Amino acid sequence: QRKSCSRSKGIASKNARALSPCTWCETSMKVLIIGSGAREHAIADACGRSESRPKLVIYGLSRNPGLASTASQYEVADSFEPSRVVAFAQKTGAEMAIVGPEAPLAIGVVDELLKAGIATVGPTQAAARIETSKSFTRELLQEEDLPVYPTFAVVTDERGLDKWLSQYDGEFVVKPDGLTGGKGVKVQGDHFSTKEEGRTYALKCLHKDGRVVVEEKLIGQEFSLMSFSDGTHASHMPVVQDNKRLRSGDQGPNTGGMGSVSDANHSLPFLSPRDIEQAQKTNEQVIQALKARGLEYKGILYGNFMAVSDGIRLVEYNARFGDPEVMNVLSILESDFIEICQAVVDGTLDMVTPRFASEAVVCKYLIPEGYPENPVKNKKIDLNKVDTRQVSIYYGAVEEGNRGLYLTGSRAVALVGKGRTIAEAEKLVEEEIAKVTGPVTHRADIGTAALTEKRTAAMQELRQTVGVA
Ligand code: AMP
Ligand code: GLY
Numbered sequence: 527q528r529k530s531c532s533r534s535k536g537i538a539s540k541n542a543r544a545l546s547p548c549t550w551c552e553t554s555m556k557v558l559i560i561g562s563g564a565r566e567h568a569i570a571d572a573c574g575r576s577e578s579r580p581k582l583v584i585y586g587l588s589r590n591p592g593l594a595s596t597a598s599q600y601e602v603a604d605s606f607e608p609s610r611v612v613a614f615a616q617k618t619g620a621e622m623a624i625v626g627p628e629a630p631l632a633i634g635v636v637d638e639l640l641k642a643g644i645a646t647v648g649p650t651q652a653a654a655r656i657e658t659s660k661s662f663t664r665e666l667l668q669e670e671d672l673p674v675y676p677t678f679a680v681v682t683d684e685r686g687l688d689k690w691l692s693q694y695d696g697e698f699v700v701k702p703d704g705l706t707g708g709k710g711v712k713v714q715g716d717h718f719s720t721k722e723e724g725r726t727y728a729l730k731c732l733h734k735d736g737r738v739v740v741e742e743k744l745i746g747q748e749f750s751l752m753s754f755s756d757g758t759h760a761s762h763m764p765v766v767q768d769n770k771r772l773r774s775g776d777q778g779p780n781t782g783g784m785g786s787v788s789d790a791n792h793s794l795p796f797l798s799p800r801d802i803e804q805a806q807k808t809n810e811q812v813i814q815a816l817k818a819r820g821l822e823y824k825g826i827l828y829g830n831f832m833a834v835s836d837g838i839r840l841v842e843y844n845a846r847f848g849d850p851e852v853m854n855v856l857s858i859l860e861s862d863f864i865e866i867c868q869a870v871v872d873g874t875l876d877m878v879t880p881r882f883a884s885e886a887v888v889c890k891y892l893i894p895e896g897y898p899e900n901p902v903k904n905k906k907i908d909l910n911k912v913d914t915r916q917v918s919i920y921y922g923a924v925e926e927g928n929r930g931l932y933l934t935g936s937r938a939v940a941l942v943g944k945g946r947t948i949a950e951a952e953k954l955v956e957e958e959i960a961k962v963t964g965p966v967t968h969r970a971d972i973g974t975a976a977l978t979e980k981r982t983a984a985m986q987e988l989r990q991t992v993g994v995a
Contacts (some may be wrong), residue, residue: 529830534654539557558615558644560606560635561626562586562593564922565849565889565942569624569863570596571920572856576864585611585617591931592921606630608638615644619878624648624867625825631845632658636825643870646824649845653821657845658810660701660739663923667840670815674808674831674840678741687728690740697743700724702731709780714743746834747796747985748841750786750851751805753813753829754866756875757822760810763790764858766851767800767981772898774971780833781898782937785890785972787948788854792882795948795978796985801838805831808840824870835988850889853920853942858883885944888951888973890959891922892936892966901935907964908937917958918942938966949975 537545557573557580559566566586568671570593573580583599584590587606601614606629615623623639625631625648634651648654655662661680668675678692685810691698697714704710718724724740727883749767753760766788788796793802809829816823828844828851847855856863860881869878894901908930909919923936939962943954952973960969960975971977 535617535679536679537922539631539825554578555622555864556583556598556618556620557581557867558583558585558618558623559593559626560611560623560630560648560772562588562602562799563626563849564591564592564920565847565852566626567592567920567922568853568856568940569626569893571848571918572859572863573624574778576862578862578864580864583614583620585614588923588934589925591924591926592815592919594926606633606635608633608635608943610640611635611994612642612644613638616642620644622646622864622867622871625761626846628654629707629847645868647681647867648825649823650821651823653823654845655828656816656823656843658705659703660842661703661737663840663843664739664741666812666815669810672808672840673813674804674838675838676742676744680737680738680739681728681732682737684729684732687725687732687738689724692954694742696739698724699741699743700728700740701739703735703737703739706789726878729971741928744832744839744841746839746988747981748796748832748833749797749801749805750831750848751802751829751831752848752851752855753806753809753827753877754870754880755813755823755827756870757824758813758815758873758874759875760806760827761875761878761880762806762809764788764856765794765797765805766848766854767782768848768851769972771970772969774969779898781893783848783850783891784887784893784937784969786848786850786854787889787946787952787973788851788858788887788888788976790884790946792884797833797984801833802840805829807837807882811854812827812843823869824873833985835991850891850940853889853918853940854887855882857887857918857944858885880919883944886906886946886948886951887942887944888948888955889940889942890955890968890972892939892941892959892962892968893937894923894935895965895967897936901933901963903935905933905965907931907933907938907962907966909962911961911963912941912958913961916943916954933964935968948973948978 631654704712945951
């Protein structure tokens with residue numbers, strides 16, 4: 527019997543209906559998830575809700591207890607070396623792979639999986655340049671004449687830098703060209719004060735990478751619009767706002783993201799329908815622009831936009847789900863996630879319309895005391911009293927030890943609540959966070975009515991000054 531089943535031979539079907547477990551041999555599709563953070567836990571959770579009941583196999587750099595509980599096989603490795611990922615995929619018989627973080631995309635894991643015949647949700651190394659090279663993205667938007675990029679220059683020598691600085695008057699931002707784990711971008715007023723300090727940092731980047739992006743500092747409210755892309759079609763998710771600063775009131779250093787909010791209408795209180803339409807159109811145009819350059823983008827295109835006085839600007843692109851933004855969108859995804867992934871790899875996204883529930887979502891990360899500079903490690907965190915009927919728990923940087931969960935130094939656990947309003951969802955999350963014990967902290971202001979009102983008022987004021995409110 528097994529011989530007559532195409533899935534048991536590792537042939538991924540093009541027919542979404544064929545995703546249900548095979549009636550001949552009862553085997554389910556095997557899906558490889560690459561990565562081992564809370565983002566990947568949320569992806570695994572969404573896979574687990576699929577009617578196709580896929581078997582999950584995980585390749586990550588740590589053993590995430592949440593992911594481990596969903597997986598039939600789990601490889602903990604010390605790198606995303608493409609050949610090792612492919613070897614694991616082949617050993618486990620994975621038919622589809624979903625890439626979580628940017629690091630494997632940057633080193634061509636997808637290219638190698640595709641060569642091995644494994645359908646993959648995630649762009650190739652060349653297409654992932656949309657995230658891995660700031661200059662590539664800025665130049666792409668400029669070449670396509672998309673009206674969402676700030677004044678910028680890609681400079682390749684000191685003379686070019688000084689020329690731009692002598693011509694540009696306002697506050698500016700310095701962006702190293704490659705991946706820097708969210709720590710490379712420096713913004714005048716936040717990370718450096720004078721033009722000279724910015725110049726010194728830009729020169730340092732220039733010497734390191736041979737090029738650096740300098741650009742206008744944008745003022746406004748950031749938001750994330752993630753879209754599924756099959757290389758041709760885009761299917762948009764609800765917009766989300768991440769909160770990157772460490773401390774309440776947007777104080778302290780930037781982090782990977784302390785928590786995120788999304789509203790029941792899939793917009794945000796400070797955005798207009800026009801802002802969202804423009805962001806969606808930009809993602810669609812970028813997918814077409816990549817295609818025109820021979821880059822078929824299959825995966826998640828994550829636009830980090832800023833709503834500014836006269837519309838929106840693109841701050842940067844990421845080539846993957848945002849963390850924590852993924853927790854907001856996948857928590858309210860009503861459609862079958864595996865079916866969407868299948869459409870992404872098959873190029874049939876136009877046949878699938880992902881549905882999202884009309885609920886507000888608030889996600890807050892618990893972080894070890896001392897994070898990010900000097901985080902507490904190997905200390906116990908106890909979540910046993912958290913009511914999982916009220917909130918969902920996604921595990922990040924924690925490990926299972928003899929007597930429970932232990933902190934490993936980065937963002938530890940995300941708690942996610944849903945409600946009719948952002949404030950209602952926030953309240954649920956705070957009630958449950960109060961039951962957690964251990965040397966952890968979080969941002970209490972994310973999702974509160976006070977913070978939402980402050981952001982909305984700031985946006986209104988900004989737009990009134992140019993009469994576009
Ligand atoms: P990145 O490391 O590229 O994710 O950028 C980190 C953060 O820097 C962004 O989330 C923004 O908050 C900020 N940033 C980047 N570019 C600009 C810009 N042109 N104006 C103002 N802030 C920016
Ligand atoms: N939320 C920020 C990121 O995923 O890069």
